[in-house]
Amino acid sequence: MILTQNLVKRYGKMVAVNEMNLSVERGTVFGLVGENGAGKTSTLSMLATLSTPTDGYAYINGYEVSRNPREVRRSIGYMPDSFGVYDELTVMEYLRFFADCYDVDRRLVRSRAEELLERVRLTDKRNTYVNALSRGMQQRLEIARCLMHDPEVLILDEPSSGLDPRSRLEMRAVLQGLRDMGKTIVISTHILHELAEVADEIGILRKGELVAVAAIQVMLQHSNAYRTLVLCSQGDDDAMTRVLAEDKQVLQVERGRTGIEVLYAGTHTQQAALLTRLVEAGVRLTQFTEKPTDIEDLFLRLSAVQEGM
Numbered sequence: 345m346i347l348t349q350n351l352v353k354r355y356g357k358m359v360a361v362n363e364m365n366l367s368v369e370r371g372t373v374f375g376l377v378g379e380n381g382a383g384k385t386s387t388l389s390m391l392a393t394l395s396t397p398t399d400g401y402a403y404i405n406g407y408e409v410s411r412n413p414r415e416v417r418r419s420i421g422y423m424p425d426s427f428g429v430y431d432e433l434t435v436m437e438y439l440r441f442f443a444d445c446y447d448v449d450r451r452l453v454r455s456r457a458e459e460l461l462e463r464v465r466l467t468d469k470r471n472t473y474v475n476a477l478s479r480g481m482q483q484r485l486e487i488a489r490c491l492m493h494d495p496e497v498l499i500l501d502e503p504s505s506g507l508d509p510r511s512r513l514e515m516r517a518v519l520q521g522l523r524d525m526g527k528t529i530v531i532s533t534h535i536l537h538e539l540a541e542v543a544d545e546i547g548i549l550r551k552g553e554l555v556a557v558a559a560i561q562v563m564l565q566h567s568n569a570y571r572t573l574v575l576c577s578q579g580d581d582d583a584m585t586r587v588l589a590e591d592k593q594v595l596q597v598e599r600g601r602t603g604i605e606v607l608y609a610g611t612h613t614q615q616a617a618l619l620t621r622l623v624e625a626g627v628r629l630t631q632f633t634e635k636p637t638d639i640e641d642l643f644l645r646l647s648a649v650q651e652g653m
């Protein structure tokens with residue numbers, strides 16, 4: 345349903361998206377995760393035909409974004425990362441306006457708008473001015489607006505950004521509803537955990553490069569199977585380094601901000617045995633703790649471990 349081939353976006357000499365090859369099957373919710381400046385907006389705006397690829401191709405629903413932009417636009421609903429100003433419109437007028445832009449059959453507009461308002465939990469706001477809505481409500485209205493012409497594909501750029509925790513939960517429920525509708529959806533975010541209950545697949549974008557793509561289940565399994573241990577000791581680290589090097593469950597050892605960070609694949613029983621061996625080797629431990637798993641960080645570290653094998 346969505347395919348990119350060596351897709352590139354450059355701004356002058358700056359490479360924002362580098363040779364991206366992405367494939368999203370019909371009905372999949374794909375999360376594009378990356379820090380600020382990773383290239384998420386640049387990617388999504390090319391898919392949405394708002395900016396022209398410097399090189400490569402992007403297809404949506406079989407249409408190429410540069411050659412068939414009109415067909416692509418009809419196939420997608422695009423929610424940018426900022427909300428336009430529509431002070432003078434009520435919620436219902438706003439949806440009607442976009443329905444007109446997309447030539448939606450007038451007989452369908454009212455019922456579709458009502459159905460979508462219910463879906464995004466704004467039914468009681470239908471006559472409220474758009475600028476009087478909270479940010480969370482405006483973001484949900486944007487989702488409804490994207491669906492007015494019933495596109496097969498939704499492209500959502502950071503739909504949860506700037507929302508308070510409660511609004512984030514409401515947005516998550518709305519996104520889960522869209523997923524159940526069978527739409528193909530690309531969602532960008534800089535917080536991977538937000539997608540845990542929404543996305544099927546995750547792609548991690550770093551400095552314009554798609555460095556990892558995996559099913560969310562795989563990522564979650566990894567996060568259960570691997571953990572990061574943080575170790576601190578008094579005195580020299582030689583004995584600790586030796587014991588760690590002898591343990592096959594130790595995949596990676598790095599000096600972190602708070603101590604030695606160990607990527608560990610063993611069970612809790614094996615972890616306890618490792619602690620005993622460290623103590624028996626005379627390591628004067630001041631800390632031996634588990635750090636909460638950051639799935640994105642874990643995934644990147646596992647990729648590094650696999651590359652080094």
Ligand SMILES: Nc1ncnc2c1ncn2[C@@H]1O[C@H](COP(=O)(O)OP(=O)(O)OP(=O)(O)O)[C@@H](O)[C@H]1O
Binds near residue numbers: 355360379380386
């Ligand atoms: N119009 C532009 N002109 C020049 N450089 C740009 C332009 N748009 C984006 N960039 C640069 O391209 C890189 C990728 O930006 P992009 O907005 O795609 O990242 P992002 O992952 O969406 O980040 P954010 O979450 O901050 O929006 C950044 O270094 C950014 O400064």
